[in-house]
Amino acid sequence: MTPAYLVLCRIALSVLSVLLRKGHRQLLVLAHLIDAGLIGMLFVRLYTVGECECVLGPWTAATSIAFSVDRIGLTFVSLAFALSVAVTLYTWRDALKPYAFLLLNLLVGACYALSFTKDLFNAYVLFELITLSSFLLVGYDRKPCQIWASLRYLILSSFGMTIFLFGIAVAYYHAGTLHLDALASAVAANPSSPWITLSAALLVTGVSVKAGVFVFSLWLPSAHAEAPPAVSALLSGLVIKMGVVELFRLSGVFPLETTLLVLGFVTAFLGLVYAVRTKHIKRMLAFHTLSQIGYLLIGFGAGTESARVGALDYAVAHGLFKGLLFLVVGEIATLAGSDDLDQLVQHRDRFPRACRWMLIVACLGILGLPPFAGFAAKAVLEAGIHSTLVHALVALVSVGTAASFAKLVPLLSRPFGGPRCAVPRAVGYGWLGAAILFFLPLSRLLVPQPIWLTTFNALAFVEALAAVLLGFAVYRLLQHVPWRLPRNIFRIEEALTAVLAGFILVWSLLAAA
Amino acid sequence: MNGSIGIIVAISLFGVGTLGLILRRDLVIKLLALGLVNTSAILCLLSLDSQATSAPPLLVPAYTQQMIDPLPQALVLSAIVINFAILALALVFVMRIVEQYHTLDPQRVEHEVEEERR
Amino acid sequence: MNRSIRRSLYITSIFALVGAFCAIVWHGFTYAGAGSASVQRWIETATLLGTRNVVSSIYLGTRFLDSVLELLVFAVAVLGVRHFLDETAPGSTAEPPDPSSESHVVSAAARLMLPIVVLLGLYLAVHGHLSPGGGFSGGVVAASGLLMAAIAIGSAPVSRRLAPPTALERIEWSAMLLILALVVAPVAISLPPFSPLLPAGTVGRLASGGNVLPYNLLIAIKVFIGSWTVVQQFLRHRGGI
Numbered sequence: 085m086t087p088a089y090l091v092l093c094r095i096a097l098s099v100l101s102v103l104l105r106k107g108h109r110q111l112l113v114l115a116h117l118i119d120a121g122l123i124g125m126l127f128v129r130l131y132t133v134g135e136c137e138c139v140l141g142p143w144t145a146a147t148s149i150a151f152s153v154d155r156i157g158l159t160f161v162s163l164a165f166a167l168s169v170a171v172t173l174y175t176w177r178d179a180l181k182p183y184a185f186l187l188l189n190l191l192v193g194a195c196y197a198l199s200f201t202k203d204l205f206n207a208y209v210l211f212e213l214i215t216l217s218s219f220l221l222v223g224y225d226r227k228p229c230q231i232w233a234s235l236r237y238l239i240l241s242s243f244g245m246t247i248f249l250f251g252i253a254v255a256y257y258h259a260g261t262l263h264l265d266a267l268a269s270a271v272a273a274n275p276s277s278p279w280i281t282l283s284a285a286l287l288v289t290g291v292s293v294k295a296g297v298f299v300f301s302l303w304l305p306s307a308h309a310e311a312p313p314a315v316s317a318l319l320s321g322l323v324i325k326m327g328v329v330e331l332f333r334l335s336g337v338f339p340l341e342t343t344l345l346v347l348g349f350v351t352a353f354l355g356l357v358y359a360v361r362t363k364h365i366k367r368m369l370a371f372h373t374l375s376q377i378g379y380l381l382i383g384f385g386a387g388t389e390s391a392r393v394g395a396l397d398y399a400v401a402h403g404l405f406k407g408l409l410f411l412v413v414g415e416i417a418t419l420a421g422s423d424d425l426d427q428l429v430q431h432r433d434r435f436p437r438a439c440r441w442m443l444i445v446a447c448l449g450i451l452g453l454p455p456f457a458g459f460a461a462k463a464v465l466e467a468g469i470h471s472t473l474v475h476a477l478v479a480l481v482s483v484g485t486a487a488s489f490a491k492l493v494p495l496l497s498r499p500f501g502g503p504r505c506a507v508p509r510a511v512g513y514g515w516l517g518a519a520i521l522f523f524l525p526l527s528r529l530l531v532p533q534p535i536w537l538t539t540f541n542a543l544a545f546v547e548a549l550a551a552v553l554l555g556f557a558v559y560r561l562l563q564h565v566p567w568r569l570p571r572n573i574f575r576i577e578e579a580l581t582a583v584l585a586g587f588i589l590v591w592s593l594l595a596a597a
Numbered sequence: 598m599n600g601s602i603g604i605i606v607a608i609s610l611f612g613v614g615t616l617g618l619i620l621r622r623d624l625v626i627k628l629l630a631l632g633l634v635n636t637s638a639i640l641c642l643l644s645l646d647s648q649a650t651s652a653p654p655l656l657v658p659a660y661t662q663q664m665i666d667p668l669p670q671a672l673v674l675s676a677i678v679i680n681f682a683i684l685a686l687a688l689v690f691v692m693r694i695v696e697q698y699h700t701l702d703p704q705r706v707e708h709e710v711e712e713e714r715r
Numbered sequence: 716m717n718r719s720i721r722r723s724l725y726i727t728s729i730f731a732l733v734g735a736f737c738a739i740v741w742h743g744f745t746y747a748g749a750g751s752a753s754v755q756r757w758i759e760t761a762t763l764l765g766t767r768n769v770v771s772s773i774y775l776g777t778r779f780l781d782s783v784l785e786l787l788v789f790a791v792a793v794l795g796v797r798h799f800l801d802e803t804a805p806g807s808t809a810e811p812p813d814p815s816s817e818s819h820v821v822s823a824a825a826r827l828m829l830p831i832v833v834l835l836g837l838y839l840a841v842h843g844h845l846s847p848g849g850g851f852s853g854g855v856v857a858a859s860g861l862l863m864a865a866i867a868i869g870s871a872p873v874s875r876r877l878a879p880p881t882a883l884e885r886i887e888w889s890a891m892l893l894i895l896a897l898v899v900a901p902v903a904i905s906l907p908p909f910s911p912l913l914p915a916g917t918v919g920r921l922a923s924g925g926n927v928l929p930y931n932l933l934i935a936i937k938v939f940i941g942s943w944t945v946v947q948q949f950l951r952h953r954g955g956i
Contacts, residue, residue, distance in 0.1 A: 088908055091780075095787065096895050102794070102888050140780055141909035147760050148777040183794050190787060197784075205672050209784045212679045216686070216788055220795045223690065228697040229710050235690045242631055242683050243618070249638040249676060250611075254744060256669070257645050260752035282743025576627070576703055577619045584615070584732050591739055601746045612737040619729055646752065654769040655846070656761050656918055664769070666752045671774035674851060675785040682792030685945050689799045692952065 086129070087151045087200045088140055090122045090161070094193030101185040108185045112172050115189065119165055119196075126158055137202065145263055151200040156396060160199040160329055163400045166519050167321050167407050168192045171314045173512030174411050184224060191217040191318060198326045204252050204262045204287075207330055208245060211294055215241045218323050222311040233306040236576055240293060240303045243580060247587065248290025254283040268337040275339075284338035285591035289583065291334065292590075295327025296377040298351035299586040302579035305358075308370035309423070313414020316366065320373045321407035325399050328380055332396070335384055343593045344385030349477060352378030356484035360562060361569055363425045363491070365413055369406065372450075372488055376402050379481055382474065383465045391468030394461050401457035401523060405449040408516040412442045415509065419502070429495050436505035442513045443496055449520050451486055451555075452548045457523045463544040479551065486555020487562070603644020610637035624691045624701045628684060635680040642669045642676070765915025766844040766924040775849070775927045779909055782930075783894065786937060790891060793941040797880075800948045825867030832860030840935035844924035850934025857935070858942035862950075870950040880944070887940040890933045897926060897933075 097115045101108050129136070135154040139145050151157075171188065191214060198210040215238070222234040256262060258279045259270035271280050292300040304324075308316050335344065355375030362368050380402075383395025416439055417423050420431040449456040462482070469475050505513070572578060610633055617630030645666070652660035654667035695701060698709050761772040774782050840853030865873045877883065901910040916923030 092895065092899060092908065095783070096892070096899070099888055099891050099895060103885065103892065140907075141777060142907055143760070143777045147756055147773075149780055181798075183798055186794070187791065190791065194784070197780075205675075205778075206781055206784075209675055209679070209781050209788070212683070213784050213788050213791075216682065216791055216795075219686070220791065220798075223799075226693070226799065228694065229713065231690050231693050231697075232706060232710055235687060235694065238683065238687055238690070239618075239627065239631060242680075242687075243615075243634060246611075246634050246638045250641060250740065252672075253638070253641045253645060253669070256752070258745075262668075277745070278743045279745050282740065285743075286740070575707060580615070580619050581729065581732060584736050588732070588735055588739065591743075604744060604746055605741065608737050608740050611740075612733045615733050615736070616729065619733075620726065653847070654757070656758065656767045656769060661758060664754050664758070666754055667757050667769045667773055668752065670770045671778060672781075674770075674774055674849075675781050678785050678851060679788050682788050686792050686795050688949075689796050693799060 086122055086126055087138065087153055087157075087196070090119065090126075091193055091197040093118050093122070094189055094196065098186045098189030098193065101189060102182050104182070108180075108182060109172075109176065112185065112189070116165070116169055116172065119168075123158070123161055123165060126153055126161075129153070130155065130158055145266075146261070149201065149203045149206050150263055151197075152202045153200060156329065156332060157199040159396060159400050160325060161196050163325065163403045164192055164195040164199070164322055166404060166516065167318060170407060170411065170512045170516045171318055173508045173515065174314050174317075176508035176512075177506060184221070187217045187221050187224075188318075191221070191323070195322055195326055199329055202264045202333070204255065204264065204267070208248055208252065211248070211291075211326070211330075212245060214323055214326060215245070215294070218315070218319055221315040222307055222319070224315070225312060227310075230310045230312075233303075233310040236579070237303045237307040239576060240301075240579055240583070244290050244293025244300065244583060246290075247286050247293075247583075251283045251286030251290055254279055254286060258283075264333055264337050271337060280338065281591060281594045284334070284340065284594050285587060287334055287338075288331070288340065288343065288590050289587040291327050291330045292347070292586070293327075293583060294324075295331055296324040296351075296374055297347050297381065297586075298354045298374050298378065299347070299589070300583050301374070302574050302582055304374060305367050305370040306574060308373065308410075309364065309366040313411055313418070316369075316414065317407040317410040320370065320410055321403035324373060324377060325403050328377065328399055331381070332384060332392075338594075339597060340594075341385050341387050342597050343590055344381045345474070346385075346593055347590070348378045348381030348383075348385055350378070351375065351381065352481045353484070356481065356488055358569060359488035360484065360559065361567070364423050365417065365425050365428065366410070366423050368425075368488060368491075369409055369413065372485070373402075373406055375481065375485065375488075376406075379465075379478070382478060382481075383468070386469045386471075386474060388468040388470065391465050394463070394465030394468060398458065398461035398465060401449065401461050401520070404457060404516055404520050404523060405446045408442060408446045408513065408520065409450075411509075411516070412439050412446070412513065415439060425491060425495065432495070432498065433501035435500040435502045437500050437502065438505045438510055438513065440496060440500045442517060443492070445517050445520060447489055447492060447496070450489060451552050452482060453552065454545055454548070457520045459544070459548060462548070466544075479547075482548075482551040483555045483558060486552045487559040488555075490556045490559035493556070599649060600644040600647040603647065604641055607637045607641035607644065610634075610640065622702050622704065624694070624703060624706075625688075627703070628687050628691065631687070632680070632684050635676075635683075639673050639676050639680075642673050645669050762918065763915065764911060764925050764927070765918055766927050767918050768844055768846060768849075770847070771844050771849055771924070771927050771931075775843075775930045776911070776925070779898065779930075782934075783898065786891065786894070786934065789938065789941055790887065793887075793944050796945050796948050800952055822868045825864045829860050829864045832863065833857045836860065836935070836939070840931050841921075841928070843931040844927040845919065845921070850931040851938055853931070854935040854938025855942055857939045858946065861943050862946050865947065865950055870947050874947060877943075883940050883944065887937050890937045894930065894933050894937075897929060 097111050101111050137150050137152045140149050194210050194213045201207055219234045219238050223231045255267060259267050261267060296304055308320050352375045355371050355378055359368050359371035380395045380399050383391045416435045419434045420428050449458045452458045452462045466478060614630045614633035618627055647665055650663050651665040652663045654664050694706060698706050757769050760777060761769040764772045764776050766772045836853045836857030839848035839856055840850050843849030861873060899908050901912055902908055911925035913925050915925050
């Protein structure tokens with residue numbers, strides 16, 4: 085029953101924060117303490133008893149909603165908790181209306197529920213709740229460019245969720261159930277029926293609009309770039325991962341390996357190409373998020389257990405360092421008054437000194453160097469890939485990541501000269517930095533995996549270092565090549581056309597497999 | 598006359614709505630098309646299991662033999678409320694955009710936003 | 716290639732794409748009459764919960780979490796509408812036309828119909844567990860009665876007769892808190908949350924159905940106030956933005 089308490093407690097506290105006039109931050113602190121206690125209890129139960137499924141209420145799974153407390157769910161709940169603490173600390177001194185506290189609490193509570201849920205329609209309602217809260221948070225300052233970005237987000241997201249609802253209709257009509265496990269047995273009983281291909285394609289298309297797959301999520305760069313910094317951190321770090329969780333759960337029901345591989349490669353490469361090219365720092369981070377989601381999909385599509393575990397851990401690690409990056413970059417961009425990288429380099433003397441170290445920690449995490457969280461996750465993922473072609477392409481993705489982050493070197497090469505960082509924000513950054521350093525050892529301690537110890541060796545370290553250096557070299561080469569990328573594809577009409585085209589691509593991949 | 602007519606109509610409405618969403622250059626008409634797209638999914642859910650002889654989902658002895666499946670109807674209730682919320686908010690955002698840029702054409706709004714950024 | 720050819724090529728390709736989508740969906744649907752869902756489990760659930768309306772035993776009984784979340788979506792949307800529209804629009808010079816000067820027949824008829832419509836909404840909400848209806852439709856019907864009155868006699872006179880907006884917001888969110896309290900209350904008697912508290916009673920009587928009647932009433936209050944807020948904001952800004 086504990087996962088239900090986790091969700092209900094957050095929802096109850098969010099409703100209270102609208103009713104009360106003062107004391108919102110104390111309520112937030114209380115919420116986080118209760119969450120920490122409940123999550124700890126869930127971890128203990130997972131470690132001692134194992135994975136279990138609990139149904140909401142005194143009914144059976146056939147008539148009610150089922151939450152499954154497994155390793156995936158708990159990992160993402162911890163990610164949601166960590167980012168929620170960081171964002172609370174970041175916005176500690178900002179003047180926020182009670183409505184903002186409601187939205188933040190609801191967003192986190194819905195992410196808790198979505199990590200656990202095993203019911204298709206519950207996932208639909210939770211996705212819509214998350215969409216609505218994040219859409220309102222993106223437009224919170226009421227600036228026109230934010231309103232335009234979030235309107236595009238809303239239209240595309242609603243379109244994608246309607247496609248998801250069609251998928252639910254097809255799946256329910258033929259399988260008679262909304263529970264993912266029962267659906268999996270219905271699929272396995274009759275694997276070549278046409279309805280399976282159709283419902284898998286519809287469901288995957290619907291979730292991919294939210295999950296940050298490049299062809300479907302063309303709303304992502306502007307929405308993540310225009311939002312206020314704390315909201316960008318939540319969006320890029322947490323909300324996208326919820327789509328990834330649902331894709332993972334769907335890949336346990338339908339045979340999605342080839343589809344995920346293809347989508348993963350397309351997303352990773354197109355995201356990197358745009359990330360290397362752009363000079364607007366928040367957009368670069370948003371494009372880089374897209375490419376990392378592609379990397380995760382490759383991990384899921386590879387099919388082996390090691391690759392899946394590595395992909396999940398990398399998802400959480402990426403959430404942590406992308407969250408930290410967005411928070412710090414948000415602060416320095418506000419201080420400099422501009423998002424352009426050259427302007428940021430010029431105004432370096434305005435930024436707090438601590439921000440430079442935090443940026444360095446986050447970048448080292450992204451580049452995959454030990455001992456930060458990214459390194460072990462990437463090593464585990466690559467150990468699970470057996471085909472040399474996929475291996476080579478994954479190595480290219482690492483090189484590309486390094487290339488896109490090489491442009492931050494001039495910003496970080498000399499110390500910042502500004503005033504001290506505000507204490508709550510410094511604590512928030514420190515919290516995330518510590519999480520990046522200690523995340524993976526902690527998770528391995530709690531849930532032992534035999535794969536891990538074999539991957540932490542010198543060859544992996546050399547590979548990571550070589551990828552970074554190669555990436556820097558590639559960036560220097562590409563700097564002098566004038567090439568223009570199409571910017572028109574991020575408009576509403578083109579984005580919708582891309583969703584339809586992507587659906588046809590996914591359906592043909594599934595029908596051919 | 599069974600549910601297949603409802604499903605064909607739902608799919609056609611989805612197609613018409615998507616065409617309107619992509620091809621029309623007026624933000625309010627795009628929102629109407631989005632509403633149409635959402636409603637088509639609801640129609641599809643409702644006509645899933647319906648036959649000419651289906652009875653309403655009430656616990657009356659005359660109806661329990663041929664009762665229609667009540668689960669899609671419960672799902673549809675949630676979906677309708679969610680669609681209403683989304684359309685209301687999207688309309689509010691369109692109102693703010695029109696107030697700022699004095700145009701309902703999305704290409705012109707894009708152009709203005711790009712200009713502002715420079 | 717000149718513009719009109721390019722434009723018609725674009726339109727044709729969009730039509731082809733959407734047509735392909737619809738064809739794929741229809742082909743894969745493989746509709747074959749009755750599906751494989753069994754209705755028996757829902758009849759048993761409804762008998763257990765004591766509601767004559769089987770659908771309300773689903774969305775207010777076994778799958779109540781979905782309804783709680785969707786109520787939150789609705790409430791957040793209402794707050795969002797108020798957050799964005801709650802200030803005077805700059806540069807709005809047009810005054811909305813004064814409706815009360817238009818026709819006495821319309822305003823008299825609206826004043827006559829308003830209590831009937833609100834009573835109808837209340838009836839739908841209270842009898843949600845006996846016949847099709849429930850809190851959502853009851854609340855919307857009652858709010859539409861207020862909308863009719865606001866169109867006929869102006870939204871300002873109608874808002875003046877209701878409680879002030881902050882009080883309405885408090886009532887709405889207190890209803891939400893009461894719903895959550897009813898959900899969590901079974902924990903105090905060592906039952907899991909979402910269990911029915913009130914007894915099921917005999918099917919068909921007003922006092923039956925467990926928690927469904929209180930849920931319907933609270934949902935009706937919430938949806939009524941929320942819909943009226945949204946509608947009133949839009950009415951106030953007509954001609955303005």
